Structure formats: C-alpha cells, structure tokens
Amino acid sequence: MGKLKIVTILGARPQFIKAAAVSSVFSSHFEEILVHTGQHYDPNMSAVFFEELTIPNPKYHLNVGSGSHGAMTGAMLAEIEKVLEMEKPDFVLVYGDTNSTLAGALAASKLLIPVIHVEAGLRSFNKAMPEEQNRILTDHISKILFAPTQTAVQNLQNEGITGGVHLVGDVMYDGILHFSKIAREKSRILESLNLEAGKFLLCTIHRAENTNSLERLTAIVNGLNACKEPIVLPLHPRTLKYIHDYGLKLSDTICVIDPVGYLDMVRLESGAKKIVTDSGGIQKEAFFLGIPCITLREETEWVETVENGWNILVGADQTKIADAIKNFNPSGERKAYFGEGNATQKMIETIKNQH
Ligand code: UD1
Ligand code: UDP
Secondary structure (H helix, E strand, O other), X not given: OOOOEEEEEEOOHHHHHHHXXXXXXHOOOOEEEEEEOOOOOOHHHOHHHHHHOOOOOOOEEOOOOOOOHHHHHHHHHHHHHHHHHHHOOOEEEEEOOOHHHHHHHHHHHHOOOOEEEEOOOOOOOOOOOXXXXXXXXXXXXXXXXXXXXXXXXXXXXXXXXXXXXXXXXXXXXXXXXXXXXXXXXXXXXXXXXXXXXXXXXXEEOOOHHHHOOHHHHHHHHHHHXXXXXXXXXXXXXXXXXXXXXXXXXXXXXXXXXXXXXXXXXHHHHXXXXXXXXXXXXXHHHHHHHOOOEEEOOOOOOOHHHHHOOOEEEOOOOHHHHHHHHHXXXXXXXXXXXXXXXXXXXXXXXXXXXXX
C-alpha cells in the first residue's frame, strides 16, 4: 500500500511554527502536500520560517493576502476547493484557529474529505473573537481531533464531541524542545540588540480586540511606558499600523523591532525576565521555558498556565499591567499539562490506525 496522502493548509505565522515541528517527521510516513493560503505574506511573517526551520516548500501558494474576514475566508475556500479536487487526498490537516484553518476545514468537509484538526478543543468562551468562531466550527466538522490538553478533551465533550478525539499533547512543545537548542547555538539577537539575559522584558501585541480599540491599545502602551526596564517589542504589522494611526507614543525604554524569526524569538523568550503578550502560542512558550507571563487579555484558552501560577491575566488595564510587570514573580513546579514532547509521533500512529 502507498503512503496516505495528506493536504495540509497553512497560512499564518503560528501555523508555520506548528508545521515546523510536524512536517519533517510526517515526511517519512505520509505523502504531505502543503498549501499556503497567503494570509501572512511579509517575508518576516512567512518566508523566514520556511527558510530557517526547513519546512518543505508548499506545492500551492494561493496568494489570498489581507482583507475582511468574509472576503479572506471566502477567497481561500474557493481556491482550496480547487486544490482538493485535483489532489484528492485521504485527509486534510488544519492547525489552530485562524481564517485559513476554517477555510481549509470547510472546503474539505463539503467534499467529504476527512478533516484532521490539530489543537482541537481550545475555548476562550468569548464568541466575539474570530478565533473562537473558527475553532468551534472547525471542531464540529473534523473527523480526527488532536487535543493538546485534558481541558481541551473536556471542552469537546461538553459540546457533545467524543468520537475521534485523541489527547496527544501539544505540537508546540515538541517544537520548542527541538528548536530551543538550535536557537541557543544560532541566534545572535541578544548580542545585536545589546541585551543581557534576565535584564529585559519581551512583549508582543497583535490580537484584534487590543489593536482595534483606541482605549485598549492606549492603556496597554501606558502600562508598558511605566516600566523602567528595557522592553523588546517585535511588532506585528497590524499593531504598527494602529499605533501610528492612533498617534501613540512609546517610551524610550521600549525597543520596537520588526517581527523576528522563530530562532530569534525563542532566544528572546528564553532570555526575558518576563513576557507580556496577547499571543496564544507565546503564553505556552513562556510556560515551557519557565518565564513568567503577563497576558493582555481577560480570558485565555491556556487555563492551565494560569492555574499553575505562571501566567496572569491583566486585560488591557494600565494599572494591572504596570503592577504585574513589577510584582508578578511566580515560582514552583510547572506541571506536564502539554504532554511529553511526542505529540507528532502519537498523531502519526493515530492517523495510520484510522485509515
Ligand atoms: C491572524 C489570526 C490570529 C493569529 C495571528 C497570528 C485570524 C482571524 N487571525 O491574525 O488568530 O493569532 O494571525 O499572527 O485568522 N498584515 C501585514 N502583513 C502580513 C500579514 C498581515 O501587513 O504578512 C497586516 C494587514 O494589514 C492585515 C493585518 O495585518 O490586514 C491583519 O492580518 P490578519 O491575517 O487578518 O490577522 P492577524 O492579526 O495577523
Ligand atoms: N513568533 C515569532 N516571531 C515574532 C512573534 C512571534 O517567531 O516576532 C512566534 C512565537 O514564538 C510563536 C508564534 O509565533 O511560536 C505565535 O504566533 P502569534 O503570536 O503570531 O499567534 P498566536 O499564537 O497568538 O495565534
């Protein structure tokens, strides 16, 4: 019997990083065809990850680009459908919760091709988030649901999804175990920014609810401006645009840089005294690396990191942000909520058994 054929849909930065952990291992088991929707397209939001993390080249580039949610998702849906009709895969695999995830899952489901959802079962219980809508819809049309945590399994159960759910751990944990060693050897970002490990904070902001609100983004910037220590801020293009449009001023202690590659990012994370972020993936990476995380949201999907004491939710509250930057100093053991770093191997066994 030939290898099973899997079409994998990628489009946004966190998906490239998840694929980096998975695709190189998949290649000796499956025929995997990568499709890049083009949701992220700037070289430092896309190409850098394919180059430095040696992700196989996508066979298809759909070049969909930016747009409103409906226009973007619709354009992807039409283009992905054409690819699937040509390739006729055994499975379509999607990661996470972006518009590319939903478009891939919907295109496959309509053609009756079984969908594999990696990072299934995550919930913020805030349906105003585009990501929450994408996750719920994707989970409900998926055939194989790879849950990263026990909480995710429970969330699915609560929505009546029990068949096809497999608790395998988190592929981002597989990724960081592999890449943090390489980052230590290869990244020179601390030297080039003149930073000393343990003496700076790292911050990222890109979540729509924070960037698209003058009130929230102003409060976040004020909270960061109150910090006396250096803060490195690799800025998502969306946030750069809004900071400029709103005329917000950042203090001199904040070092704004372009988005960085993953190896530089992991080096910055590992060296940071604390991380301030609204990213989903970075909350987990902070936990994996044992760096205190201050989350600029009211809720999180990664509740374990908060329960275990290593993550604090401060929303967009200027006083809480400034206070956490000064005083949030967790300690204590981090529990193995995210598996043992072998999520990809477990996924491979499950997919083979399913067919
Ligand atoms: C998307 C995901 C979000 C994920 C994030 C990861 C959705 C609904 N959101 O948010 O879940 O956390 O990616 O980074 O899918 N832009 C550029 N260059 C690029 C990409 C984007 O300039 O290469 C700018 C454009 O102005 C674009 C804006 O950023 O309109 C937002 O991009 P979009 O992909 O819609 O959403 P993200 O905020 O990146
Ligand atoms: N990341 C990166 N460079 C950056 C910012 C983030 O490599 O400048 C990585 C980060 O380490 C994590 C992933 O991108 O692995 C998270 O993506 P993002 O925060 O864009 O999206 P989210 O996880 O919130 O969906």
